Amino acid sequence: MWDAQAAGGDHDWQLALRLDIPASVVGEASRLHQVVANLLANARVHTPKGTKITVVVEATDTHGVIRVRDNGPGIPPVLLPSVFERFTRTDASRSRAPGAEGGAGLGLAIAAAITEAHGGRIDVESEPGRTEFTVTLPVVDRPR
Numbered sequence: 112m113w114d115a116q117a118a119g120g121d122h123d124w125q126l127a128l129r130l131d132i133p134a135s136v137v138g139e140a141s142r143l144h145q146v147v148a149n150l151l152a153n154a155r156v157h158t159p160k161g162t163k164i165t166v167v168v169e170a171t172d173t174h175g176v177i178r179v180r181d182n183g184p185g186i187p188p189v190l191l192p193s194v195f196e197r198f199t200r201t202d203a204s205r206s207r208a209p210g211a212e213g214g215a216g217l218g219l220a221i222a223a224a225i226t227e228a229h230g231g232r233i234d235v236e237s238e239p240g241r242t243e244f245t246v247t248l249p250v251v252d253r254p255r
Contacts, residue, residue: 121160121161122154122155122158122160122161122162122163122164123161123162123163123164124164124165125163125164125165125166126165126166126168127165127166127167127168128168129167129168129169129170130168130169130170131170132170132171132172133170133250134168134169134170134175134176134250135175135250135251136175136229136231136248136249136250136251137229137249137251138229138248139229142225142228142229143225143229143248145221145222145225146177146221146222146225146226146233146246147166147177147179147246149218149219149221149222150177150179150219150222150244150246151164151166151179152218153219153244154179154181154183154242157183158181158183158184159183159184162181162182162183163181163182164179164180164181165178165179165180165181166178166179166180167180170250171250172250173249173250174231174247174248174249174250175247175248175249175250176245176246176247176248177245177246178243178244178245178246179243179246180241180242180243180244181241181242181243182240182241183240183242184239184240185237185238185239185240185241185242186235186237186242188237191235191237194219194235195219195220195222195223195233195235196220197216197217197220198216198217198220222244222246226246226248229248230248230249231246231248231249232246232247233245233246233247234247
């Protein structure tokens with residue numbers, strides 16, 4: 112998150128840890144970092160200055176959950192079914208920061224592929240004023 116904050120200092124970055132139990136997952140750290148980095152970059156690039164971007168980390172007995180939420184313009188409902196497909200671009204609906212480089216529409220597809228390769232899933236809900244990506248990963252078996 113600190114990388115995203117440094118790159119997008121004109122956004123309001125928040126971190127909420129909701130961990131009553133450890134959120135240990137099995138996976139390749141660099142790939143899981145890439146998932147979160149892609150979601151944060153996506154939120155930064157596709158929302159205007161001043162947008163609040165919140166990362167929430169939670170754990171249940173069976174899953175670790177990372178939510179990336181913003182209060183930007185949202186993703187149009189027509190694009191939601193294909194947002195994790197390669198080359199899907201939402202620029203028509205989400206305002207891109209002036210001067211920002213255009214992506215190839217691969218970041219969310221890569222995030223989804225990595226998440227699925229780790230036995231997890233990634234979901235999105237969006238409406239004007241609230242977009243939330245949720246990454247759910249299985250946790251390490253805990254002794255009982």
